[in-house]
Amino acid sequence: KRSAFRPSPEMARAGCSPPSFVSSLNVGNTGGTFVLYGIVLDAATGTPLPGSTVQLRWQAVDATGEVADGQELALADAAGQYTFCAVPQVASATLQGVALSRLGPERPVDAEDGTLFRRQDVPVYLTRVAGALAGQLSDSGTGEPVDAATVTLPSVGVGVLTDQRGNFRIEDVPPGEIEITIHHVAYGEQSALVEVSPGNTSVVEIRIDPQPIALEPLTVTVTTRPQWLEHAGFYDRQAKSMGTFLTPENIESRASIRFSELLRGIPGLFMRKVCQPHCYYWLSTSTNLRTVYCPPMLWMDGRRMHLEQPTDLDALVSAHDVAAIEFYRGISQTPPQFYGDCGSIVIWTKRGSS
DSSP: OOOOOOOOHHHHHHTOOOGGGSTTOOOOOOSSEEEEEEEEEETTTOOBOTTOEEEEEEEEEOTTSOEEEEEEEEEOOTTSEEEEEEEEOOSEEEEEEEETTEEOOOEEOOOOTTOSEEEOOEEEOOSOOOEEEEEEEEETTTOOBOOSOEEEETTTTEEEEOOTTSEEEEEEEOSEEEEEEEEETTTEEEEEEEEEOTTSEEEEEEEEOOOOOOOOOOOOOOOOOOHHHHHTTHHHHHHHOSSEEEOHHHHHHHTOSSHHHHHTTOTTOEEEEEESSSEEEEEESSSOTTTSOOOOEEEETTEEEOOOSSBOHHHHOOGGGEEEEEEEOSTTTSOGGGOOBTBEEEEEEGGGGO
């Protein structure tokens, strides 16, 4: 059950209130904006967090046709309530809370086109964030373990295979209720909700019914990979890592002219342009360039680059010369050879093949 929301004097002065406190409101969202409001909560206890900060970020196409980044901050009041009075109607927007120096998970803003008022509470984990999920998968009829099944947490983007005894284990799972998806050629795809306790290993037993999948005729597709990228370990890291990878095919399909265009839109990498008169970029793996600035380390063809911030990215290398890019959002997912306190951007150029 969600906490009750009561409009504060600050909201009244701002000129916006949630719909349950506006009598006989009959107005359409004709201005291209809506009111976004909610409560910042401790994710473990549901307790409101007064004085928290909420960051709203979005991307929209400006008048010149270029994708522009936007962001706005709101301070939660004494009841933990926040309000954004004029949120633009865009396809991609995210919310994130900060309380007591703890950064909450980044969540997409619920898409409800045409709705003038939208409530979305913002969780922040004040206790230990990571939990673990372990379990055994078995046939509901025979009780036999099901091996080689894929167990996935879609919201986290992590998946593992069950072993010969049907066992699996997933580390670093956000606490709370989370969806788990099971996929097996003989059982189809099935989903369930499980509860993960912060700082503990939650153990589940899952029984599934056979649901054979009708397979299409076998099709074999052969692709080629640059051998020098193979030797550099690019594809091995792509298969094993939690990073984001732009392959030569990805880069070619983008047909970008400037290197900065290749980096724009990479999840978890935030860029702020400063033109004076040449354009420079502040890079950060944090969601808030104003208060929690954390620049990633840059590497080119395996060598660390010592650059000042902001950086003229487009003078650094041409998009035409870039063969592949690896981006690691934080130190926990960055390979040791590309160490960076705030993650790393690893650039592979076509010159690296020579």
